Amino acid sequence: xxxxxxxxxxxxxxxxxxxxxxxxxxxxxxxxxxxxxxxxxxxxxxxxxxxxxxxxxxxxxxxxxxxxxxxxxxxxxxxxxxxxxxxxxxxxxxxxxxxxxxxxxxxxxxxxxxxxxxxxxxxxxxxxxxxxxxxxxxxxxxxxxxxxxxxxxxxxxxxxxxxxxxxxxxxxxxxxxxxxxxxxxxxxxxxxxxxxxxxxxxxxxxxxxxxxxxxxxxxxxxxxxxxxxxxxxxxxxxxxxxxxxxxxxxxxxxxxxxxxxxxxxxxxxxxxxxxxxxxxxxxxxxxxxxxxxxxxxxxxxxxxxxxxxxxxxxxxxxxxxxxxxxxxxxxxxxxxxxxxxxxxxxxxxxxxxxxxxxxxxxxxxxxxxxxxxxxxxxxxxxxxxxxxxxxxxxxxxxxxxxxxxxxxxxxxx
Numbered sequence: 001x002x003x004x005x006x007x008x009x010x011x012x013x014x015x016x017x018x019x020x021x022x023x024x025x026x027x028x029x030x031x032x033x034x035x036x037x038x039x040x041x042x043x044x045x046x047x048x049x050x051x052x053x054x055x056x057x058x059x060x061x062x063x064x065x066x067x068x069x070x071x072x073x074x075x076x077x078x079x080x081x082x083x084x085x086x087x088x089x090x091x092x093x094x095x096x097x098x099x100x101x102x103x104x105x106x107x108x109x110x111x112x113x114x115x116x117x118x119x120x121x122x123x124x125x126x127x128x129x130x131x132x133x134x135x136x137x138x139x140x141x142x143x144x145x146x147x148x149x150x151x152x153x154x155x156x157x158x159x160x161x162x163x164x165x166x167x168x169x170x171x172x173x174x175x176x177x178x179x180x181x182x183x184x185x186x187x188x189x190x191x192x193x194x195x196x197x198x199x200x201x202x203x204x205x206x207x208x209x210x211x212x213x214x215x216x217x218x219x220x221x222x223x224x225x226x227x228x229x230x231x232x233x234x235x236x237x238x239x240x241x242x243x244x245x246x247x248x249x250x251x252x253x254x255x256x257x258x259x260x261x262x263x264x265x266x267x268x269x270x271x272x273x274x275x276x277x278x279x280x281x282x283x284x285x286x287x288x289x290x291x292x293x294x295x296x297x298x299x300x301x302x303x304x305x306x307x308x309x310x311x312x313x314x315x316x317x318x319x320x321x322x323x324x325x326x327x328x329x330x331x332x333x334x335x336x337x338x339x340x341x342x343x344x345x346x347x348x349x350x351x352x353x354x355x356x357x358x359x360x361x362x363x364x365x366x367x368x369x370x371x372x373x374x375x376x377x378x379x380x381x382x383x384x385x386x387x388x389x390x391x392x393x394x395x396x397x398x399x400x401x402x403x404x405x406x407x408x409x410x411x412x413x
Contacts, residue, residue, distance in 0.1 A: 008297035014311035017318035019053030025353045029345045039345040052289040055222045062226020083143045089375040091136040094323045098130035141216040183221040190278040240295035247292040254285035320364025320377025
């Protein structure tokens with residue numbers, strides 16, 4: 001069956017990719033000892049504009065999965081096999097690349113004989129050199145558990161269809177609000193309580209709490225919201241447009257509050273960990289910003305502006321760009337870290353961001369044209385050609401055959 005093409009999903013993915021790349025470039029410069037206070041404050045302000053990036057990818061992963069399978073039950077062995085090839089294999093290969101890239105520039109690597117393969121195995125579970133690859137491991141958990149989530153969604157949907165006293169919209173909104181309150185409580189536990197729990201809980205529970213950001217449990221609400229969006233696309237669009245003024249007001253208020261919290265909690269160096277994803281105030285800010293951006297993209301639907309086409313192209317190659325972008329930042333840092341940059345951290349962060357985006361997406365595009373590109377960037381040459389044919393949101397009357405082999409980053413649908 002053909003499904004309508006939802007252009008704003010790809011555009012939102014492009015925005016989320018840009019936000020993540022900016023975050024990681026800011027982290028490269030803001031902790032340097034020669035940074036001046038004006039640069040620190042400005043980079044913190046920009047940083048809080050980018051917090052929506054990672055949770056938005058979780059939301060989009062949920063959107064794509066439920067959109068494709070809301071009326072069909074996936075063949076689990078085939079389903080997980082495709083995701084293993086499209087998602088885990090690129091993770092494995094790039095983990096190896098990052099592990100080698102850091103070590104080949106260390107003299108002991110060439111003189112110690114056999115390399116420490118145990119450290120590489122450790123990277124496959126707790127990525128360090130490829131610090132951003134934790135996200136791939138976390139989202140892959142949603143794919144493994146997806147049949148359970150889908151069964152739960154069908155059960156809820158069946159109950160909604162049989163309602164008589166309340167309308168499905170009323171019940172759906174109630175479920176969303178209750179889930180949001182429960183998730184806020186989980187974030188409160190995570191930020192204020194769980195750090196202390198690790199001191200007296202035995203293994204393996206203490207380690208699980210320490211690395212709780214690697215678990216799908218800490219991001220389930222965004223995935224759940226993706227299911228709601230996928231099942232009620234038109235209602236979701238109308239709702240985000242109606243709520244746009246409210247979301248703008250909430251985001252502005254939370255943006256000011258988060259900036260104040262970081263300034264108040266930092267000393268000589270800005271402590272960006274105060275704005276961690278696993279914090280109630282950050283969750284509220286992310287939700288307001290994500291819904292605000294979604295509403296703006298819906299308002300622009302069908303206009304086919306140049307930046308919409310650019311965001312669509314970025315979104316198409318963003319998975320490969322995400323995998324490689326930290327390596328580009330490493331290369332830039334190899335040049336900039338020995339330099340004294342006092343007074344130049346803000347402009348250099350912006351320049352590094354632009355260079356990283358262009359280089360990472362260029363590498364992703366190039367790799368997508370090569371044999372075996374599925375295992376490098378999760379995108380085959382045939383998929384890239386198919387995506388190019390539908391780069392115009394209005395092409396083919398806005399309809400296309402859904403891509404059942406889509407990688408972690410949802411393709412145009």
